[in-house]
Amino acid sequence: MIRIAVVGHLARSSGDFSINDLPGAAGRMDVLCRCVNSSFFLSHDLRRDVECFLVLCGEPDPPKTIKISGRDVKHLNPDERTTAALLKKALSMVTGTKFRESTPGIFVRRGGLKELAQDFSFSVLDEGGLDIRSESKLPEAYILSDHLNFSPAENEILSGMPACSVGPQLLHADHTISVLFNEIDRRRAGWA
């Protein structure tokens, strides 16, 4: 199982956003939608052994965490708008501190990075980390940030976690995930 967690620093934490304005009023929800796409989609297939976590830190009710399970997810399409509609539905539900399913394979709970870091041992995808091509064994859980850097409070939670990098350029989060999965695919197939 590969786990990918993305922190959306401004991402709206309720379902009251318009899917016609993902970059603006929804707090760069477009970034998170593209990360979901990169985490799951293969050509005419889905990565069923992946879980993707979106940590929503924007107003009005942060933090919340959405979990998408590749094993069970349905109705997922590659375009941003369809994914956003699924996230909107999840964020419209009344929810507590335990994950609750909104549509097949999509769950939401109250809680953010702190709670998620207690659940899994993440490696931080960061440009200052060790080149993933030189890692003898790839990690199984990764965390990365949206278009903004991790805050000092987040860095405190992440301190002590190993860091790895996919390349010399600073990339968008979704591109980073695509490159990461290429390295994973290559090793599984004996190509690396």
Place this chain on the structure above:
Amino acid sequence: MIRIAVVGHLARSSGDFSINDLPGAAGRMDVLCRCVNSSFFLSHDLRRDVECFLVLCGEPDPPKTIKISGRDVKHLNPDERTTAALLKKALSMVTGTKFRESTPGIFVRRGGLKELAQDFSFSVLDEGGLDIRSESKLPEAYILSDHLNFSPAENEILSGMPACSVGPQLLHADHTISVLFNEIDRRRAGWA
């Protein structure tokens, strides 16, 4: 200069589509928008040394080709909807067989794969090709298909062109472009 060309087999060839329905009535225009994103965006920067070509083969007026020049492009944002609005504007212009600029850095002309293949020496990004990591020198122009395979007529045009592959899995076109640029970035930075 790196050139990326993507063939959109069903992509609408006029500007009469709704940016609220890119996967449907616009003929999977969402795929092409994500390819534009992968071709240009770095974190808080654009790849200025890239040109991206979109070959639109869908109704009602095919084929047309849109060229996006990283050197000159303006108003480009990462989300699908904003990119689609720029493409829609280009496809709403009256156009001939020479590229005509619609907004800064975005051009459109009549003509498709046949004409484009006369302009540049492409390598085909294809799962059957040579692993890009094993290429001693990377090509400078790449062509790939959207969610559909190349047609027999297109394969005839492409026959004789070298083929290269980014990995063992069949990927979406935009993910393929992200992985390709990672290899290019690594070689330029001495990381490969």
